[in-house]
Amino acid sequence: QVQLQQWGAGLVKPSETLSLTCGVFGDSFSDYYWSWIRQSPGKGLEWIGEINHSGKTNYNPSLMSRVTLSVGPSRNHISLMLKSVTAADTAMYYCARTKYYNAAGIFDSWGQGTLVTVS
Amino acid sequence: EIVLTQSPGTLSLSPGERATLSCRASESVYSSYLAWYQQKPGQAPRLIIYGASTRATGIADRFSGSGSGTDFTLTISRLEPEDVAVYYCQQYGNSPLFTFGPGTKVDIK
Numbered sequence: 001q002v003q004l005q006q007w008g009a010g011l012v013k014p015s016e017t018l019s020l021t022c023g024v025f026g027d028s029f030s031d032y033y034w035s036w037i038r039q040s041p042g043k044g045l046e047w048i049g050e051i052n053h054s055g056k057t058n059y060n061p062s063l064m065s066r067v068t069l070s071v072g073p074s075r076n077h078i079s080l081m082l083k084s085v086t087a088a089d090t091a092m093y094y095c096a097r098t099k100y101y102n103a104a105g106i107f108d109s110w111g112q113g114t115l116v117t118v119s
Numbered sequence: 120e121i122v123l124t125q126s127p128g129t130l131s132l133s134p135g136e137r138a139t140l141s142c143r144a145s146e147s148v149y150s151s152y153l154a155w156y157q158q159k160p161g162q163a164p165r166l167i168i169y170g171a172s173t174r175a176t177g178i179a180d181r182f183s184g185s186g187s188g189t190d191f192t193l194t195i196s197r198l199e200p201e202d203v204a205v206y207y208c209q210q211y212g213n214s215p216l217f218t219f220g221p222g223t224k225v226d227i228k
Contacts (some may be wrong), residue, residue: 037217045207045209047219061215085165093167094163101169104151104152104169104170104212105211106150106171107156107166107209110163110164110165
């Protein structure tokens with residue numbers, strides 16, 4: 001049973017960089033992609049991007065210029081950095097396991113969420 | 120970008136009633152690429168249906184999914200109090216890779 005545990009700063013100043021980490025426990029980190037998804041009242045659920053164990057990434061084009069996903073700080077962790085934040089980036093941020101089957105992707109396990117406020 | 124529209128916005132029903140939730144895509148979506156999630160207050164979303172009609176592990180059989188092309192449906196055959204939640208549809212496959220609908224809120228009368 002996989003567990004995803006998230007942590008990071010809950011308050012970020014405008015124009016600074018949001019930084020979150022997600023630890024993956026109890027599962028094979030290398031068998032899946034790992035995504036970041038955010039949820040705000042104004043925009044609903046929004047997929048940010050995904051990364052696999054070797055660092056291969058796919059990003060949402062709407063955020064690509066400001067987002068960096070990486071593996072680390074240790075092998076079963078993934079990190080999200082979103083630069084030049086504004087109030088519009090205020091949201092609950094989730095990490096999630098991305099499972100691919102029949103060439104389709106679904107999110108079958110989620111972290112607990114981290115509320116990030118830009119102010 | 121494929122846009123998903125969900126209706127109704129809110130559904131208020133009595134326990135035991137049938138709930139029918141709609142998800143409409145702006146372009147045709149492969150059935151394999153359509154999923155449904157349940158989000159209860161204060162919790163992360165939970166996968167309930169994938170491939171348009173396959174229940175995820177541990178999901179009660181009162182939940183069922185159907186549809187193809189641009190029109191998909193989530194049905195809760197007999198509403199239980201614990202089904203109070205917001206339900207989202209999600210598609211995979213176009214840029215961006217993943218998009219979600221705006222959600223349908225299900226309430227108990």
